[in-house]
Amino acid sequence: MIGLSHYLILAAILFAIGIVGVIRRKNLLMLFFATEIMLNAANIAFAAISSYTGDLGGQMFAFFIIAVAASEVAVGLGLLILIYRKYGTLDLDNFTMLKG
């Protein structure tokens, strides 16, 4: 029988995969993908806790996370398009103009 901890451990593994993506990738679009993975891991944890405790609050938080993710993608992709038009690349190593 599947318990709550199974779901939480799955969420932790997926979150760690997202962290590996954020650390490893240098392409801005890939960083966005890794962020989506981490948000989804949090969603799984929320839904699992909500289901196993009989409290709908977790599902509500998952809904709001989905809303935040949608608006993040809308604004973030607009910014990505701007960056790509200005510099012609999405590589993070090219955006070091702030270094002292």
Next chain:
Amino acid sequence: METFAFYLFSILIAGLFLVTVLSRNVLYAMTSLAAGMVLISGLFFILGADFLGVVQLIVYVGAVMALYAFGMMFFDATGVVKERNTPALLVFLLGGLSAVMLVVIFAAPAIGSHVTPSFRTPQGVDNPHAVGLVLFTKYLVPFEVAAVMLLVAMIAGIILAGKKMDTSLSKISDGEESQAAGKEER
């Protein structure tokens, strides 16, 4: 049956997301991310969160992935991404350490203590009905705030991805605009 479905889904999700994170091709990464999202909605259905699963399918697999696919038309994404990677050993050490830490953090309180619900699921109704009851009573204000946030995000997306981003929109008069259009045509 539930056990089998859970393990099948979780192994597939982890594999697909690993492809997303490790692949060098943006198209492969996006496709496997979309497939992983579909399987995550399957997990939600197992958990009895039907409405959340449907929302996951519509918003993530439908809207967000379509937006990414649309955005990829702006970037030259068909080829292989050229990246100068950090040392792989360091990355996997850091990622593995954070994975172990996260598992401990997540699993310790859930196994040890008894969590009690503060707002119990309404009995005798199916999941979408219960979600509606809770969302429009207890979470009404966050719902409205989320609506305003989505509106702001929509306007920001239109403004950011719109044309003529190098000049301020308020400084362009009608005559200049037609002039600029004529220049572009030549």
